[in-house]
Amino acid sequence: MSESQPTSTTLQGRAIAALWRTLAGRRPATLWRLARIAGPMVHRLSRREREVTEINLAEVYPEQAAVGRRQLARESLTHSTATMLELGFAWMAAPQRVEDSILEIHGRELLDEARAEGRGVIVLAPHFGNWEVLNFWLSSHFPFTAMYEPPKIAELDPVIRQGRERMGASLVPTNPRGVAALLKALKRSEAVGILPDQEPDWGSGVFAPFYHRLAYTATLLPKLVARTDARVVTGVARRIPGRGFAIHFLAADERVYATDEEQSATGVNACVEDAIALDPAQYQWEYKRYRKVIEEQQGVPNHREFRLY
Template sequence: MSQTETSSSFQAKAIAALWRLLAHRSPATLWRLARRLGPLVYRLGRREREVTEANLREVFPALGEPERRTLGHDSLIHSTATMLELGFAWLAEPRRVEDSIRAVHGRELLDEARAEGRGVIVLAPHFGNWEVLNFWLSSHFPFTAMYEPPKIAALDPLIRHGRERMGASLVPTNSRGVASLLKALKRSEAVGILPDQEPDWSGGVFADFYHRPAYTATLLPKLVARTQARVVTGVAKRCIDGDNRSQGFEIHFLAADQRVYAAAEASAARGVNACVEAAIALDPAQYQWEYKRYRKTPEQQQGHSQHKRFRIYR
């Protein structure tokens, strides 16, 4: 075994042991721990802090600098909580995870679609704890989601087991996976899509996200066009009381912006981003702002297209 493989193996064992330990803790305890560790992440995690604050300047220009700084600080506490809650979502006794979900809002959107014989596409942005959302969906519906193995390969069995243990079907992030999503929707089942991840150049269009062009995946309109599925946005929101204590989670399903059903990919992509914005409005601090949502630019796309034409006709 090479030194790199030995290091990865040790790292995987340490992470798995930590998840197993944290699985025995309650969401309230994990939130208290996040409130202690989050400020350290904000202070020492330069990359996370800078990207978060840059994104917040773009999307909330009317906020004063102190308010944006406070929002960025709180967002990184929530992101820390999400990482600490992974063991709970994947490894805790199912009854404990189910009991931590205090309410489910908008379930009728899924039930009505399935009663009509239609599949449901759940847009699950990086808000709150999306692993708790996955747990609930796969506990109550036939559910399929795309899955990309982790960079630390030794963690793959544990993560896959955690996500599949309530019946979810995980499919690869390629054409074979898309075919599986189509089959599930035609069976009137539910599928999950992450709407706020930046796709490859071949898989997206630019659409406004908080009034600035963001490269957005076009998988959704392709699935809708071929299956007539209903689209909803789903999140697992942390319930934080007035004393800043966690009371568990609430699941929210929101009706999609009607533009997601548009035939034009650019219009549908704008609808997808509007769905993400509506979810964020539930509590902006619970969104994972440290993701570089504006990394690709229209100018880069133009250069990329010209480079491809050069290669083709050279």
């Protein structure tokens, strides 16, 4: 293969970016209709996503009938499909079109009050609804900083980065330098975003209950809280199928402010549960939240320790 010949990964990245640009011109109602068509196919053909979703739902809703959980799994994968189809809209559509698609704002006063008091705001943004629409709104209305890890397909990096930064968001790396940037933003009374349900590397978290079962949970939040006077809120962009989105900001579980990392992590997971309660089908259940428990039981060593500098 010549050096100038594109690789399969390059071609894949170009195809995905082209699809996003095409879908950016569609309305949320159209994208939802496409998701309802594609979602059942994703459920049928994506064995890994289907099985992980169904296992997770059996863990968190054991009292629910199996037929109900299977229906919820189908609905969840339809919403996940919708999120993927909406990425081009969130990143590339004219800003006014995206703003107009946000039909409701709930709990904005939590952010406004914190900033009026001169406090920064830590927004816990779980994988619920369309978190890219949430990023769009936050970076449109507040000085906003979030951590960013480049995608595995390098060709998509400039597309994603430009989409997330276009309304003024500041993206920082997922390393101690990025943590230092978050601390500086909070001390300037700005807002920062954290993904509370992303499983950290060994040494970067603690085991805390998530729906009454232990899940390995990051400890970045208590470190940030301990060194700032920030307020913590949960933020999501809930999809209103066929119409648009509703932004919700929820007061955090008080345990997130605990100095004990396990207590704080328990509060973080409770915040995620509160967000999921808005519409369980809109949570990304295909994420393996309980994987580290199995690794711990099998004696997998701690590979790396993360320190806050």
